[in-house]
Amino acid sequence: MTVPRRLAVLVIVCSLAPLPARAAGTITQITNDGAWTWFNDPRAIVDGNSLVSGWMTLSGHVMVGRTDLATGITTTADLYGQFFQSDDHDNPAFLKNPDGSFTAYFAPHGGASVRVRNFTINPSTGAITLGSLSTLSESSQVSGSNGWTYANPYRLAAENKTYLFSRGPNFNPVVRTRDDSTGTWGIASTLISNPNQRPYVKYESNNVDRIGFTFTDAHPRNVDNNVYYAYLKNGSYWRADGTKIKDFSAGALTPADMGGSVGTVFNHLADPAVTGDNSWVWDIATDKTGHPVIAYTTFPSDTQHQYHWARWDGAKWDDHIMIANAGPFIGDASEANYSAGIALDHTDPTISYVSWMNAGTWNLQQWKLNDDDKTWATDLIANGFGPADENIRPYVPLNRPADTEMVMWLRGKYDYWNLSKGVGYATSVQLWTNPAGSLTGDGTSVPEPTGAALTALGATLVLRRRRLIGRRRRHRRHV
Numbered sequence: 001m002t003v004p005r006r007l008a009v010l011v012i013v014c015s016l017a018p019l020p021a022r023a024a025g026t027i028t029q030i031t032n033d034g035a036w037t038w039f040n041d042p043r044a045i046v047d048g049n050s051l052v053s054g055w056m057t058l059s060g061h062v063m064v065g066r067t068d069l070a071t072g073i074t075t076t077a078d079l080y081g082q083f084f085q086s087d088d089h090d091n092p093a094f095l096k097n098p099d100g101s102f103t104a105y106f107a108p109h110g111g112a113s114v115r116v117r118n119f120t121i122n123p124s125t126g127a128i129t130l131g132s133l134s135t136l137s138e139s140s141q142v143s144g145s146n147g148w149t150y151a152n153p154y155r156l157a158a159e160n161k162t163y164l165f166s167r168g169p170n171f172n173p174v175v176r177t178r179d180d181s182t183g184t185w186g187i188a189s190t191l192i193s194n195p196n197q198r199p200y201v202k203y204e205s206n207n208v209d210r211i212g213f214t215f216t217d218a219h220p221r222n223v224d225n226n227v228y229y230a231y232l233k234n235g236s237y238w239r240a241d242g243t244k245i246k247d248f249s250a251g252a253l254t255p256a257d258m259g260g261s262v263g264t265v266f267n268h269l270a271d272p273a274v275t276g277d278n279s280w281v282w283d284i285a286t287d288k289t290g291h292p293v294i295a296y297t298t299f300p301s302d303t304q305h306q307y308h309w310a311r312w313d314g315a316k317w318d319d320h321i322m323i324a325n326a327g328p329f330i331g332d333a334s335e336a337n338y339s340a341g342i343a344l345d346h347t348d349p350t351i352s353y354v355s356w357m358n359a360g361t362w363n364l365q366q367w368k369l370n371d372d373d374k375t376w377a378t379d380l381i382a383n384g385f386g387p388a389d390e391n392i393r394p395y396v397p398l399n400r401p402a403d404t405e406m407v408m409w410l411r412g413k414y415d416y417w418n419l420s421k422g423v424g425y426a427t428s429v430q431l432w433t434n435p436a437g438s439l440t441g442d443g444t445s446v447p448e449p450t451g452a453a454l455t456a457l458g459a460t461l462v463l464r465r466r467r468l469i470g471r472r473r474r475h476r477r478h479v
Contacts, residue, residue: 025405025434027382028072030065033057035410035425036091036393037417038282038341039150039200040106044397044408045094050121051397052102053408054092055429058419060085062092062106064119066126067431077128079104079117087418088425095153095162101131103153107166109417110147113138114166136164136176139187144169152201155180158209163232165191165213171198172252173215193252194218202284202294204346209233212284214265214294217255220278220337227266227279227296228258229312239263240292240312265294265310265317275308275321276300282342285349287311293349295342302336303328307354309369322367322376327357330392331414332421343394343407353381353394353407362390364409375447381407381432388413392427405434 034055036043044053051067062079079092089109096102102121107114118131138148152165160180168174173191178184192199197218205211210233217225230237230245230253237245237253239262246257258264268277276298283295291312298306305326310319322342329336340355340362350369355362361384368377382391394409411430415422 025381025432026072028067028431028433030067030074030408030429030431031055031063031076032428033059034063034429035088035414035427036395037089037150038393038395039089039152039202040091040093041152041203041395042094042398043091043395045096045102046397046399046401046406047096047121048123050123050126051431052094052096052121053397053429054079054094054104054106056084056086056088056091056425058086058424058426059083060087062090062104064092064094064104064128066121066128068126069433073126075126075128077119077130079106079119079130080115080133085109085111086424089149089417093151093153095155105151105153105164107148107151109149111149113148114151114164136185138169139176139189142168142170142174142188142190144171146171152203154203154205154211155207156205156209156211157207163211165201165203167198171196173199173201190252193254197223199255200281202281204284204286204292206286212286212292214281214284214292214296216279216281220280220299224268224272224277225279226255226258226264226268227281227294227310228255228263229265229284229292229294230258230263231292240317241315261316266296266298266308266319268298274300275306278337280337280339282339283344285344285346287349289314293344295344295352297326297337297339297342299337300325302333305329305337305339307339307342307356309352311349320369322352323354323356326354327362330362330390332416334421335416340390341393341409343396345396345400345405345407346398347396347400347402351405353396353409355390355392355394355409358383361386362392364391364394364407366405366407382409382411382430384411390414390427391430403436405432407432 049069054064060083062084065074065076067074085108087109092104092106104117113136117133120129146169149167155162162178164176174188175191176188177186199215201213201215203213212231214229236247241262266279279298281296285293293311296308307323307326309322310317329338343353345351352367355364363383364381366379384391392410394407396407400406408431410427412427
């Protein structure tokens with residue numbers, strides 16, 4: 001079933017039975033010590049027979065790796081060259097340059113500005129040669145004392161410009177642009193303004209003339225929030241239906257600019273008792289028709305995270321609840337909105353990869369939307385074995401070959417985003433590849449929710465949410 005714009009439907013999709021045997025394909029370990037957050041992208045890019053990816057080590061080093069997709073051998077280099085910060089928020093994002101080299105962008109979690117480092121890869125040996133390291137100058141146009149976080153670089157060939165998105169010291173998303181003909185960076189400016197809050201953003205681009213993004217009003221722990229969509233093109237902001245919002249030069253977007261069903265993907269006022277009154281964005285891609293697809297989560301409760309797949313169909317947001325109960329948060333309860341994760345395949349966003357709890361452990365599955373647009377075919381990629389063997393935070397490398405499905409993820413024990421709780425992020429980075437998409441299927445075709453599921457759980461969730469809202473809002477750590 002397709003969920004209408006203002007109707008939310010709940011069903012328990014997860015099973016308590018053991019999952020079937022793992023699907024076809026090959027799993028390769030990229031590193032035994034690596035982690036990432038989901039707000040720095042592209043965190044992995046396929047370039048011919050090479051996979052370029054990055055991660056943070058538990059000891060606080062910013063790493064880049066080149067994996068030979070034929071042999072599975074990975075070579076690495078330390079992008080900072082010394083201790084940077086033991087924090088999974090700092091993983092690098094990458095751009096491939098017109099001359100074949102790469103540039104890595106990374107920032108500390110709430111610290112000095114974004115770092116930039118070029119590097120080249122020897123196509124024969126896989127050796128990585130690092131260029132000079134630089135730090136972008138901070139701009140007085142963006143005031144605040146909270147420091148810089150995240151890095152998301154995209155190049156628009158039609159403009160000959162590089163756009164670098166991050167979070168600024170005002171806790172709001174900011175953007176810098178570089179004239180690629182001169183290599184000169186402009187000053188930073190606020191992209192989305194919601195004073196005293198922290199909007200979260202995911203980006204994607206056609207790398208020619210458009211950058212699309214989806215964002216929330218704020219952190220889901222702090223406010224009841226919505227999910228929005230807009231794109232940047234020809235110096236202006238636009239809605240999904242092609243109507244203009246305003247010029248880039250007119251200043252930052254605000255949640256008020258996104259009003260109406262076109263700009264709002266998820267409205268928490270629609271039915272907060274069913275899908276939760278807060279949300280977080282996980283991924284964004286463009287389908288073969290040029291329409292945006294967005295993966296996001298909502299929170300009926302801290303222990304019931306709900307996965308959504310929403311596509312603009314040309315007239316409205318076609319919102320599917322994939323998994324009504326994907327399990328609770330990962331790690332520490334102070335980060336109760338940390339879902340295990342959902343990722344879109346940007347080559348074909350009808351393919352998603354989801355991490356969700358089954359039989360008490362975190363498992364990674366591939367979900368494919370069937371031709372009926374109502375059911376999903378699922379396959380198991382990796383099953384976990386308790387809290388020390390989780391499979392979380394999937395990501396599909398950008399530019400993956402059309403004839404080879406692939407996904408990366410973190411495997412191990414995740415307690416927190418730094419070392420202050422438990423083991424921190426004691427995880428490895430895994431890669432699954434499947435030539436020609438030759439999955440055998442696990443025999444499961446998962447239907448989408450029906451309204452009947454409301455009767456059994458609706459009242460319970462309302463009461464549970466009322467108890468949890470106060471507790472959640474007492475946890476206001478910086479993330």
